[in-house]
Amino acid sequence: EPEVTQTPSHQVTQMGQEVILRCVPISNHLYFYWYRQILGQKVEFLVSFYNNEISEKSEIFDDQFSVERPDGSNFTLKIRSTKLEDSAMYFCASSGQLSGANVLTFGAGSRLTVL
Amino acid sequence: DAKTTQPNSMESNEEEPVHLPCNHSTISGTDYIHWYRQLPSQGPEYVIHGLTSNVNNRMASLAIAEDRKSSTLILHRATLRDAAVYYCILRDATRAGNMLTFGGGTRLMVKP
Numbered sequence: 077e078p079e080v081t082q083t084p085s086h087q088v089t090q091m092g093q094e095v096i097l098r099c100v101p102i103s104n105h106l107y108f109y110w111y112r113q114i115l116g117q118k119v120e121f122l123v124s125f126y127n128n129e130i131s132e133k134s135e136i137f138d139d140q141f142s143v144e145r146p147d148g149s150n151f152t153l154k155i156r157s158t159k160l161e162d163s164a165m166y167f168c169a170s171s172g173q174l175s176g177a178n179v180l181t182f183g184a185g186s187r188l189t190v191l
Numbered sequence: 192d193a194k195t196t197q198p199n200s201m202e203s204n205e206e207e208p209v210h211l212p213c214n215h216s217t218i219s220g221t222d223y224i225h226w227y228r229q230l231p232s233q234g235p236e237y238v239i240h241g242l243t244s245n246v247n248n249r250m251a252s253l254a255i256a257e258d259r260k261s262s263t264l265i266l267h268r269a270t271l272r273d274a275a276v277y278y279c280i281l282r283d284a285t286r287a288g289n290m291l292t293f294g295g296g297t298r299l300m301v302k303p
Contacts, residue, residue: 080234109290111235119235119278119293132290167234178282179225180291182234 078102080183088189097153099168109169158190200298203269211264213279221284228275274301
C-alpha cells in the first residue's frame with residue numbers, strides 16, 4: 077500500500093536553529109499538508125499546499141514557518157528559528173483529490189525536540 | 192467546519208463489537224462525515240467516511256442517522272490493535288482548503 081514517508085524520525089536541535097523536516101508524499105497525490113501534535117494535545121493543522129502554493133494556513137503557521145516542494149517528490153517544512161514551544165510531532169499528509177470525500181494519508185511523523 | 196462531540200474515552204472487551212458515537216447537530220448538507228484513528232506513537236489513519244448512507248469497509252462500518260445529526264463508528268470485533276484515539280471529523284465539500292480539523296476524539300481502550 078502506498079505510504080507517506082517522513083525524515084528524520086527524530087531531530088533534536090538547539091533553540092534558534094533552523095530545522096527542515098522532509099516528506100515524500102504518495103506519488104500521484106496533488107495536495108499536501110503539515111500538521112503538528114504537541115505531546116498530549118490535539119493534532120493541529122499548519123498548512124496545505126497545492127499547485128506549488130499555499131492554499132490554506134493556520135494561525136500557528138507564522139513567518140517562522142515555510143513550505144516548499146523543491147522537486148517532484150519532496151515536500152519540506154522549514155522552521156527558521158526554533159523555539160522551545162515548537163517541540164512536537166510533525167505529520168505530513170497527502171491526498172489525491174479535492175472534495176468533501178477527500179481522504180488524507182499521513183506519515184508516521186517527525187519528532188522535533190528543541191532544547 | 193461544523194463541530195463534533197465525542198465521549199473522551201470508552202472501554203471494550205477484545206473480540207466484542209464497539210460502537211463509537213459522534214454528535215454533529217450543526218452538520219450542513221455539504222458536510223462529509225470522516226473517521227480517522229491514531230494508534231499510539233503513530234500518525235492519524237483514515238478509517239471510513241460517508242455522506243448520507245451507511246458505509247462498510249474492511250476496517251469498520253459507519254452508521255449515519257437519518258437526520259445526519261449523529262453517526263456511529265462500528266468495529267465489529269475489537270482487537271488489542273484497535274486501541275487508539277478515534278476522531279470524528281466533518282469535512283465541507285465546498286471548502287477550497289481541503290484540510291481536516293481534529294478535535295479531542297475518543298480514546299478506545301480494549302481489554303483482553
